[in-house]
Amino acid sequence: MADDEPILDIAHLGHVELLTPKPEESLRFFVDVMGMTESGRRGDSVYLRGWDDYERYSLQLTASRTSGLGHAAFRARSPWALERRLAALRADGAEVWAQEGELGHGTGWRFRDPDGHVFELYYDTEWYEAPPERRPALKNQAERYPARGVNVRRLDHFNCLAVDVRANRAFFERNLGLRCTERIELDTGEEAGMWLTSNNKSYDFAFTKEAHGIPGRFHHVTFALDSREAILQAADTFLEAGVFIETGPHKHAVQQTFFLYVYEPGGNRVEVAHAGARLILAPDWKTITWTEAERRRGQAWGLKTIESFHTHGTPPLPDPETSGGDLSGTGIAS
Amino acid sequence: MADDEPILDIAHLGHVELLTPKPEESLRFFVDVMGMTESGRRGDSVYLRGWDDYERYSLQLTASRTSGLGHAAFRARSPWALERRLAALRADGAEVWAQEGELGHGTGWRFRDPDGHVFELYYDTEWYEAPPERRPALKNQAERYPARGVNVRRLDHFNCLAVDVRANRAFFERNLGLRCTERIELDTGEEAGMWLTSNNKSYDFAFTKEAHGIPGRFHHVTFALDSREAILQAADTFLEAGVFIETGPHKHAVQQTFFLYVYEPGGNRVEVAHAGARLILAPDWKTITWTEAERRRGQAWGLKTIESFHTHGTPPLPDPETSGGDLSGTGIAS
Amino acid sequence: MADDEPILDIAHLGHVELLTPKPEESLRFFVDVMGMTESGRRGDSVYLRGWDDYERYSLQLTASRTSGLGHAAFRARSPWALERRLAALRADGAEVWAQEGELGHGTGWRFRDPDGHVFELYYDTEWYEAPPERRPALKNQAERYPARGVNVRRLDHFNCLAVDVRANRAFFERNLGLRCTERIELDTGEEAGMWLTSNNKSYDFAFTKEAHGIPGRFHHVTFALDSREAILQAADTFLEAGVFIETGPHKHAVQQTFFLYVYEPGGNRVEVAHAGARLILAPDWKTITWTEAERRRGQAWGLKTIESFHTHGTPPLPDPETSGGDLSGTGIAS
Amino acid sequence: MADDEPILDIAHLGHVELLTPKPEESLRFFVDVMGMTESGRRGDSVYLRGWDDYERYSLQLTASRTSGLGHAAFRARSPWALERRLAALRADGAEVWAQEGELGHGTGWRFRDPDGHVFELYYDTEWYEAPPERRPALKNQAERYPARGVNVRRLDHFNCLAVDVRANRAFFERNLGLRCTERIELDTGEEAGMWLTSNNKSYDFAFTKEAHGIPGRFHHVTFALDSREAILQAADTFLEAGVFIETGPHKHAVQQTFFLYVYEPGGNRVEVAHAGARLILAPDWKTITWTEAERRRGQAWGLKTIESFHTHGTPPLPDPETSGGDLSGTGIAS
Numbered sequence A, B, C, D: 001m002a003d004d005e006p007i008l009d010i011a012h013l014g015h016v017e018l019l020t021p022k023p024e025e026s027l028r029f030f031v032d033v034m035g036m037t038e039s040g041r042r043g044d045s046v047y048l049r050g051w052d053d054y055e056r057y058s059l060q061l062t063a064s065r066t067s068g069l070g071h072a073a074f075r076a077r078s079p080w081a082l083e084r085r086l087a088a089l090r091a092d093g094a095e096v097w098a099q100e101g102e103l104g105h106g107t108g109w110r111f112r113d114p115d116g117h118v119f120e121l122y123y124d125t126e127w128y129e130a131p132p133e134r135r136p137a138l139k140n141q142a143e144r145y146p147a148r149g150v151n152v153r154r155l156d157h158f159n160c161l162a163v164d165v166r167a168n169r170a171f172f173e174r175n176l177g178l179r180c181t182e183r184i185e186l187d188t189g190e191e192a193g194m195w196l197t198s199n200n201k202s203y204d205f206a207f208t209k210e211a212h213g214i215p216g217r218f219h220h221v222t223f224a225l226d227s228r229e230a231i232l233q234a235a236d237t238f239l240e241a242g243v244f245i246e247t248g249p250h251k252h253a254v255q256q257t258f259f260l261y262v263y264e265p266g267g268n269r270v271e272v273a274h275a276g277a278r279l280i281l282a283p284d285w286k287t288i289t290w291t292e293a294e295r296r297r298g299q300a301w302g303l304k305t306i307e308s309f310h311t312h313g314t315p316p317l318p319d320p321e322t323s324g325g326d327l328s329g330t331g332i333a334s
Helices: A023-033 A079-091 A165-176 A228-241 A292-296 B023-033 B079-091 B165-176 B228-241 B292-296 C023-033 C079-091 C165-176 C228-241 C292-296 D023-033 D079-091 D165-176 D228-241 D292-296
Strands: A010-020 A037-042 A045-049 A059-063 A068-076 A097-099 A108-112 A118-122 A154-162 A179-185 A191-197 A205-209 A218-224 A244-251 A258-263 A269-274 A288-291 B010-020 B037-042 B045-049 B059-063 B068-076 B097-099 B108-112 B118-122 B154-162 B179-185 B191-197 B205-209 B218-224 B245-251 B258-263 B269-274 B288-291 C010-020 C037-042 C045-049 C059-063 C068-076 C097-099 C108-112 C118-122 C154-162 C179-185 C191-197 C205-209 C218-224 C245-251 C258-263 C269-274 C288-291 D010-020 D037-042 D045-049 D059-063 D068-076 D097-099 D108-112 D118-122 D154-162 D179-185 D191-197 D205-209 D218-224 D244-251 D258-263 D269-274 D288-291
Touching: A010 A023, A010 A079, A010 A154, A023 A037, A023 A045, A023 A059, A023 A228, A068 A079, A068 A108, A068 A154, A079 A108, A079 A118, A079 A165, A154 A165, A165 A179, A165 A191, A165 A205, A179 A292, A228 A244, A228 A258, A228 A269, A228 C228, A228 D228, A228 D244, A244 D228, A244 D244, A288 A292, B010 B023, B010 B079, B010 B154, B023 B037, B023 B045, B023 B059, B023 B228, B068 B079, B068 B108, B068 B154, B079 B108, B079 B118, B079 B165, B154 B165, B165 B179, B165 B191, B165 B205, B179 B292, B228 B245, B228 B258, B228 B269, B228 C228, B228 C245, B228 D228, B245 C228, B245 C245, B288 B292, C010 C023, C010 C079, C010 C154, C023 C037, C023 C045, C023 C059, C023 C228, C068 C079, C068 C154, C079 C108, C079 C118, C079 C165, C154 C165, C165 C179, C165 C191, C165 C205, C179 C292, C228 C245, C228 C258, C228 C269, C288 C292, D010 D023, D010 D079, D010 D154, D023 D037, D023 D045, D023 D059, D023 D228, D068 D079, D068 D108, D068 D154, D079 D108, D079 D118, D079 D165, D154 D165, D165 D179, D165 D191, D165 D205, D179 D292, D228 D244, D228 D258, D228 D269, D288 D292
Parallel strands: A010 A059, A068 A118, A154 A205, A179 A288, A218 A269, B010 B059, B068 B118, B154 B205, B179 B288, B218 B269, C010 C059, C068 C118, C154 C205, C179 C288, C218 C269, D010 D059, D068 D118, D154 D205, D179 D288, D218 D269
Antiparallel strands: A010 A068, A037 A045, A045 A059, A097 A108, A108 A118, A154 A218, A179 A191, A191 A205, A244 A258, A258 A269, B010 B068, B037 B045, B045 B059, B097 B108, B108 B118, B154 B218, B179 B191, B191 B205, B245 B258, B258 B269, C010 C068, C037 C045, C045 C059, C097 C108, C108 C118, C154 C218, C179 C191, C191 C205, C245 C258, C258 C269, D010 D068, D037 D045, D045 D059, D097 D108, D108 D118, D154 D218, D179 D191, D191 D205, D244 D258, D258 D269
């Protein structure tokens, strides 16, 4: 294997752990409104899944003092791929620790990104076995289509905030071999956003600029629905359920995803999205860099990026007075 | 690298060469009705593309005495990946020859599958550069959305017929490292269909049983549209243009693709399809095997597989009287 | 008012009473799978509605020895319009009787069409008042969008069988002033189908040829969903719920409605449909007449009309041996 | 006929005449981008149509010194209905004059609404006869589906500005018998918007408050597309064609229409919209009145009404300095 061959050791985003100070309300939101299935409980956590997630769960909802990201977990492509990434992380100076006994998968190898978010790698996993009443009509499907709420199909991606976006990108590129498909560079040269992928999806996660200098914060988690029409139906479903709709439906200019953002009861931002037939097939995809001026134009069809998109993250800011270096109004993030 | 690590050397299907005895009519079909863009001409070939294909072209349309597949080409993930696959093919006894001077990419390394179809591997490629009048509004898109005909987004997959489907599958699995996501096995144990992928798409190509014992025949090429609604609109567009609609729109049980089949003027079957948000993310996906009884149920929502789906391939049969071992009526292929 | 002015006395189809020998299973189907709301019970009947039906109910489900149509009711445009139509019916020799005490509307004036089906006219009606938990977010909507099952929006139309379709059409044209938007005429001159409307919908009900000479039978009732994508989602919902899908989704040639037919547990055929933005706006619309040859081409995109579409009606035939004059295979009805 | 019977003399909106100071650019917009068909030329006017408009045209595009509405024409339900409305107008003191020799229909009887816009009533009309190359595959359709641009299906409605909205509403209710389905009433008691219909569409036209005290101005004309997905596709088509997108796609709270607004080259605002399966079927529909507070919440899913929506009308204001009584920022119109 040549030194500059692409690293393909990460298969996909496996699950995201969300912290919520309102666990019961959050659970009702994900089951009744999002249409997800509860597939396990342990300790302070309830585990949930979309009907097309092949693993036991894609969302771990954990009761907590506050909101935000617990951890984000990626499945390696093979046991050897997992070993290679752990070795790379250690060689890079990262502290890697083993998290044993998690529901639904083998040892979770955890580490922190430069901004302090907890990530996890694992390989062994439990495939979802639907109980009789959730068994699908077609054998190539993990679970019955629920016909309830917004009918989440599968976990798609998540987005964190980072004080130094560029440093975080470099960390994931060199240690996990992820590819940056798109990014935003301000006129000052600062990186305001970046989108990374491990596979043919145009992104598995993104980092955008933390406007208040607080590390480790979370922006949103995204679930894939099956069509743009399903996103529009979801907007009505959220409206009727009294869920706060922050912005959308509209089409992002960055990545061109059709999106809709809401806040779940625990305060975390949740997106439902659809990518059409878009895939990143080129193994040598050339990163798209958006300028500050280009981002000021707003979303694809002209919608201005909403103020709170630059300011709302979880957990909430320790004190609203302390916010500084605010990007709001620049319209640069997507 | 461990011996049983997944092989990830093939990046994606790059282009398909279709032979047509009616080159002018076929070209008009692909440009006016399919909404594709002509991006080159050389010799007997015209080259075409969908608006989201990142390479110069995804369809080579070649004037010929008859219809059928010229060749199907796959892009390797890297120069080293290409070398590894060529070495594997040669070690397996395949004759591999270099095709120089093709439009839009470096040396094409060609070989035949056991059934005689010509395949090609390449790495170096020409990225499409849109002329001013085809330049898109968003910089992360290859070409302007045409708003013409059925608005083909990109090449998706193709399907060939094979006398011995199982032998063909084994050839691609062991030499190219492709993964079989779904297959059909008759009660006799014979393999009647198989779907292979190199990436997160649920298939890059398929082989189904040749009912007449004639090797090297072609079943269809498929282009991805951007929604199921676009497939329904395409049905009207085909209807208005006088294009023969063979079957659909409907949803396949196998792979769950939403599909619509037509015949282009040269006689080749062409599909437009949409997969929703479906992706094969598991690196160790467990092949789904459909039985003869399961396939008899028809498509996902009960549509019976149309007779001609088992009999029509290109080039046409040398003589209609010679057909034997006909699978028609068994409803086993999708 | 001139003698040949259009009669506009009927406002719209108000409700349909379906008879079912399996009342509990039928109720579960309409509530859980169709996503309708129960809005009343009286005697052997349960009353149901779609979220956009403005009246208290649009479906009366009545426990019965067998299946079929109880009655179909139309709301008049005004008290005077109602009087005019009753006078016309009586002058034409129809027996008209008052049905008092029905749930949700004033006196129902009933009569039989020449084929024996019971129709009803009424004017006074009860507007649906949603209880707090069903109250919609937008005040211009009758009830909350359910986000459950196939999310029936409103009653759309129904279809009955008639031994003499032409006689039935003439009856409704002369007595109710309904307009025939499309019809099918066989080569023999016999009328095989006709579609009547009272408003801008392209049809409120249809009659197609009864193939077995049995009067008074019912073909299907249709509910409007909000998009073609919703029809496709409904196909999956029916599939998962084990509901028998007879044919579709596809687009009718006649009236161009996008359709999907299933059987509810009581045996009655139920359609979900979407008309796009199609309306009959012309006050002097010229009836479209389809020939036998044209109907043989099948549905809009070529789907052949399924055999059972010509034979299955409710109640079931008294004895399968008695069927005569069978239209099956002629492909003439839509 | 009782005195308080509903008046049903107007069948539907027939056509709208738009004035444009850039006739060539406007024509190219309507043909190439909107996908409409030119169906006539006379004097300074070009006549255009959507593929489902049954009359010869629905849009008259007239070269002019400035932009705005030429006139809006409604077809009566019958010759007698036309006479009745003309008599009512005259009895009400309106000046009614005959416009002879217009393309495609009989005498146009014109009058001004209290705000000065020119309206027209007519009955005799020319049904569109498609030339061979525009002939549709299905005989119940006026013209071939174009598969070009945004594929306008038919004219849907228009919106004018009025200094005294309430006076304008009363004029149309008492003289044409139109029904007001929804309206906006400010806290001051002033009427800020009203939507009128002659049929089952929820509106044929609307009037919203003119913020600058200038009578006779135009807000937008709307064409129906066939699905919400088509509106989303249209957004891309407009984006690629360099057409200014003002706001949308989104769903109106008022009337719940899914909308997208652009400016055509002549400066007039043009909307493409889809209503789902929504119809006003109740003959005694109870007008929905929105309060100022309710309108401040923005559109259905929370989009704030864009500033220019309250200020941009055609023709442009004589002088930007003269504007007064500006509603901008109140978010009250939809």
